[in-house]
């Protein structure tokens with residue numbers, strides 16, 4: 487097996503990492519979804535400090551990272567040189583002014599050189615990729631040390647009360663897009679999964695995060711910041727929300743779940759998958775087809 491490359495003396499700047507890349511590269515398929523549903527994303531999907539710390543720990547000693555499916559820049563460590571890769575212009579426009587450079591592109595064809603960063607990060611995005619296998623092969627190609635994914639365990643997500651009791655159709659339209667954790671662990675070299683229990687007051691309002699705040703699902707703005715509700719046919723989403731509203735008003739939701747209002751954190755399936763890249767041979771098109 488080939489050995490590790492020598493450590494760079496300093497982290498490359500974002501500009502160096504993307505030299506020669508066409509920043510206007512088009513990414514039509516994925517761009518379409520988030521150019522429409524990504525409007526108003528940043529204020530509702532505010533990065534949660536506790537999750538940011540867990541992801542920073544997972545990134546480890548890396549000083550340069552590519553954030554794939556970077557969206558508005560959530561969870562990019564401020565102490566790393568970051569290049570953000572994102573297909574949607576709507577999402578890129580919501581990045582803070584101080585954030586690193588954003589390149590338009592998709593995970594399946596990263597416009598980056600081999601071994602150009604210490605770590606590749608992909609947060610709440612792999613379920614949107616048209617080809618997860620190609621995307622993961624690309625992450626392992628460009629990263630020297632680690633790949634860090636934040637994703638959902640579909641087995642737990644489908645048991646979330648909002649899915650199981652109000653919108654079981656989400657299993658087909660959304661949950662089915664998440665690769666199983668077992669598949670990810672088999673596909674990525676040296677991979678392990680870390681459970682992240684979601685705090686009841688998590689500031690990042692992704693769908694499963696609202697497990698203790700049922701009233702939040704009644705707010706159309708909050709629903710609009712999560713793809714699961716967009717992917718659901720409108721009449722089905724409306725029926726689910728109406729039933730939840732009626733159950734809340736009548737006390738039926740609390741009769742079943744009042745204990746959740748007194749619970750501080752819950753495992754709803756959020757997983758940090760960390761792959762350790764040890765040799766170049768490990769990282770060449772090794773991810774098997776799903």
Ligand SMILES: C[S@@+](CC[C@H](N)C(=O)[O-])C[C@H]1O[C@@H](n2cnc3c(N)ncnc32)[C@H](O)[C@@H]1O
Nearest residue numbers: 516520555556557560574592593609611614615
């Ligand atoms: C739920 S958002 C997550 C954004 C950000 N990582 C965060 O945690 O807030 C999913 C992101 O994945 C991006 N995306 C969709 N398909 C993609 C693909 N094939 N390659 C890279 N990113 C993609 C979307 O444009 C969107 O910005």
